[in-house]
Amino acid sequence: MYRRPLDPKDEKVLEFLKKYITKYGYPPTVREICKALNITSTATAHYALNRLQAYGYIKKVDNHKRAIEILNEYSDFPKKEMIDVPLLGKITAGEPITAIENVDDVFPLPLDMFTSGELFLLTVKGDSMINAGILDGDIIVVRKQSIANNGEIVAVLIDGEATVKRFYMDSRFIRLEPENDKYDPIVVEEAEVLGLVVGLIRKYK
Template identity: 50%
Template sequence: MYEDLNQRERDVLFYLIQQIQLKGYPPTVREICQQLNIKSTSTVHGSLEKLEIKGYIKKDPTKPRAIEILNNSEDVFLNKKKTVDIPIVGQVSAGAPILAFENIEDTYPLPIEFAQDRNLFILKIVGESMINAGILDGDFVIIEKRDFAKNGDKVLALIGEDSTVKTFYKEKDGFRLQPENDFMEPIYVKDLKILGVVVGLYRKM
């Protein structure tokens, strides 16, 4: 199952399933863009159309948020044999940078198809500097461990001994870590280390 989906289609499908199970209704197209770091809403619309054509979802054209999950897709979240436990490795500030704890506090099951062969871990957000991106205080962000990112990615960055989640931009004379909060200023640094890129999010209700 899911062999006919590319990675983006899988990410969109699993995010739909996750949010419907957590909230009882699907996310908006813009929310999907924010959580999956997709810049264009037309890209999400295209993925939704392909998911419908391939029989994974059914949309109601008269109701923008009405999406029904088909083909037993939700089983991927309910069947433990199809999940892998991802470590939750403490907290990271989304306000003033603080050092993230390296100890594993807990685990959270994610679909094998979502995890693929990616090196994932989860961090809890403390603070409100990413609220415009839909990342709220107390949310859990799913991070793919890697040391590179492109402009616009939401990253976990290490500045000295402190870590923080911000939107990443490479500038002429260094780097800009941009908070997604109108009342907070960007952080400019000459040097930093990227610990990972945010690829998903879940919220405890």
């Protein structure tokens, strides 16, 4: 398929999209494009993306901040089906903090990696789960469910406060274990399991 050659400005936007997606695994927002390329107006960036789509270089979905796919006419690999997963705010890996339930962003994730259940994302605040590989600033992928098995890592609500910990329950108490020796377990009689941690997204600085 013939593609119309790009002018230097559009070529710069396309190269940034490719590098960003290669580095992070998901596309940038329009504001991130503007910041990286010193574009003063989001309208200018939108025009560039519209041209790239019209010329067959990308595919984007309206009303989704991060729904941009690079189209490669030479690739023999099948296109992955993606699902949009909402980022709902922050959750603590430390002392519980008030849960934030507003949708901050939407990330496309490969459907074949998360084949069942309703998913949501939470940004981790704190270092109580570092021995489980969950670091401050990571984004955890959570499958919504209300029950958990002993030893599983869950997002959990305690008296309206949210935290991520390893879950244990006996006949009397629920014990939420950190993965950092600096923190003590949280022992409660009641807690609401929000979901099971099934994945993680991390930006390398």
